[in-house]
Amino acid sequence: MRRIILSTESGADLPEDLADKHDVQVVPMHVIMDGQDYLDGSLPVKDIYDYYEHTKKIPSTTSTNSHEYHSLFMRIKADFPDCIIIHIGYTSKASSSFHNATIAAEDFEDLFLIDALNVTGGLTAIVMYAVTLLEKEPTIEPASLIEKIESIIPKxxxxxxxxxxxxxxxxxxxxxxxxxxxxxxxxxxxxxxxxxxxxxxxxxxxxxxxxxxxxxxxxxxxxxxxxxxxxxxxxxxxxxxxxxxxxxxxxxxxxxxxxxxxxxxxxxxxxxxxxxxxxxxxx
Incomplete structure (x- = not known):
């Protein structure tokens, strides 16, 4: 039985305890503050608010780039050589992240991308739905899992x-x-x-x-x-x-x-x- 690995972006705000417990791989997006690029998750949120208090400016945000996706998928394949990756992505309507993921995916087999058309808790709800399906039916066919995930996106x-x-x-x-x-x-x-x-x-x-x-x-x-x-x-x-x-x-x-x-x-x-x-x- 080939293992299915799920991944998503940090913009899902998927709690670390859930990501760790269910082996969901999370790739960071970016926050640009005072000219410096920070990976989402490495910058304390309080620093953003302190920065605004002092400057009356807010940081900007940027998407995960194709190189970062490529590195993520390479790492997953190195850890689980025979795995199938299903990436449930941050909405393509508000970020170029999903487009960048499609560029990286061209170099991989058995890698499937799903545009969740959602962010933060809405994206986490979809990811955790996929987690639950996998736990209930570990031998589920990838095509069937993908179909069920895509069917829940509008809900x-x-x-x-x-x-x-x-x-x-x-x-x-x-x-x-x-x-x-x-x-x-x-x-x-x-x-x-x-x-x-x-x-x-x-x-x-x-x-x-x-x-x-x-x-x-x-x-x-x-x-x-x-x-x-x-x-x-x-x-x-x-x-x-x-x-x-x-x-x-x-x-x-x-x-x-x-x-x-x-x-x-x-x-x-x-x-x-x-x-x-x-x-x-x-x-």
Whole structure:
């Protein structure tokens, strides 16, 4: 029986304990700060926020390049010579990473690429779905596994609200007028992944404790999420009382397992401190 190895990018924010436990290989994306290139995962998120406090600038992010993918796939093949690699990638609609992976893949056999059309918790939900399938059916045919993974991609639902509009403004993602209006009215946008693209679908008004509860209830009303597993994402700075309240709501709604995921440097660069997100799979 040939072993199937799963891989993904650091933009999945896949918790290290899950990656280690299930042997999921994670390749880092990049954060560029003050002219220096850092691998996502090597740069403490707090450094990003400290940098912004001092400069009012945010770092930029770049994709994993084709050489890095080639090195990843070479390393996997060296460790498991007869393996089959299935790479579940960060959405191609928001990064060139997936395109770079396809370039690297040309040199390998038994390597399959899947565009997850998702990021952070939405991507992790898909990766962990694949992990579960493999554990339930270790002898599953690769073609069957790939078909099942691809079928779940449209059912992975991610929604989040940034903790601060300052990072969106500093990164050029909102106009100054929208920023000032948002601050004065205490408005926060709801961001979703729709066909792989990040889209603002709604605006919430109020302090973060109110906004997160509105987001959670709207999300559960909109999507029939599998109660077996729910993923919460947060960027450092989210109030602990909000986290406790989200756990309570998840329990009230019958979720059996909740996994909290801290946003890494790459995602935090876009979301800013104190952000909150939800991800799960529709039944």
């Amino acid at each position: 992975s639902r991610l929604a989040f609200v940034p903790g601060s509009l300052e990072f969106l403004k500093a990164g050029g993602r909102v106009s100054n007028v929208a920023y000032l209006g948002g601050i004065l009215l205490k408005i926060k946008p709801r961001i979703e992944l729709i066909e792989g693209k990040l889209v603002s679908t709604k605006k919430y008004r109020g302090k973060m404790s109110i906004v997160t509860e509105k987001l959670m209830r709207d999300y559960l009303n909109q999507f029939d999420i599998d109660r077996e597993q729910l993923y919460f994402q947060y960027s450092i700075g989210l109030d602990e009382s909000i986290m406790q309240r989200m756990d309570e709501i998840a329990k009230e709604n019958g979720f059996k397992n909740v996994k909290w995921m801290q946003a890494g440097a790459m995602i935090s660069t876009h979301a800013g401190p104190g952000g909150f997100g939800i991800a799960g799979l529709e039944v």
